[in-house]
Amino acid sequence: MSEHVTADPAPYYRAHVFVCTNEREPGHPRGCCREKGGDDLRDYMKKKATGLGLGKAVRINNAGCLDRCELGPVLVVYPEGVWYAVTSKADIDEVLQTHLVEGKRVERLMLLPTDKLPADIVARRVAAE
C-alpha cells in the first residue's frame, strides 16, 4: 500500500494506549464504553501505569469513539495495533503487566478484526478450551 520508502522517525512513545471513553445518549442500541465503565478503567490504568514505573515511554490516553462500541469497554495498543476488551481492574492489571511490561499478549482479552459482538469472543474462548 505505502509508497513511502525512507524510514519514519523513531516512535515518540514505546506504547501508546487509547482507552475509549466515549459517551452516547442513554438507550442507544450500540451502547458506549463510558456507560460500561471505560472512564474509570482509563483513570485506573493511567494511575497504575505510573505506579509500575512505565513512565514517559508508555502513554495511557483517552479517546473518542473507537467504533467498536458493542465490544466495549475497548482499548487499543499502538504501534502494534492490538485491541483488548476489558471489563475490570483485574483485566487492566493483566494488560499492563503482560503486554506493556513483559511485551507478551493477553490472549483471552484480545479482539480479532472479525469480532463484532461479545458472543464472538465467548465462542472463540470456548472453542480454545
Place this chain on the structure above:
Amino acid sequence: MSEHVTADPAPYYRAHVFVCTNEREPGHPRGCCREKGGDDLRDYMKKKATGLGLGKAVRINNAGCLDRCELGPVLVVYPEGVWYAVTSKADIDEVLQTHLVEGKRVERLMLLPTDKLPADIVARRVAAE
C-alpha cells in the same frame, strides 16, 4: 523489547488517526490543542476523509491530551506512529492526500521525537532549505 513471538491479528484499521482535542484552562503555560483549533481541524478531517472515500479502513479519532501541547494542534497516525503539527485546513488536506491516500509523508509538517517547541520545527525547515 517484545518477547511476543506469534503474529498479532491483522489491523482493524489500515490507518488510525488521533487528533488531539484536549482543552486546558485558559492561560495554561503549555497551551492546548483545542484553543489552537484542534477541534475544528478534527471535524474537518473526519468529514473530508469521508468525502475522499477513505471509508471504514481509515478512522479519524479525537483524543485526549497527547502531551505535545506546545507543538499543537498535533495528530498522530498509527500504526506507523507518524506525528504531524497541523494549523490549517490546507495542512489537513495535505496529510489526507499525501499520507493517507498516497501512502507518502508530508515532510514539512512531520514532528521528530526530539521536537519540543515550534522553534525546533522552524529551525529544521530552515536548515533543509
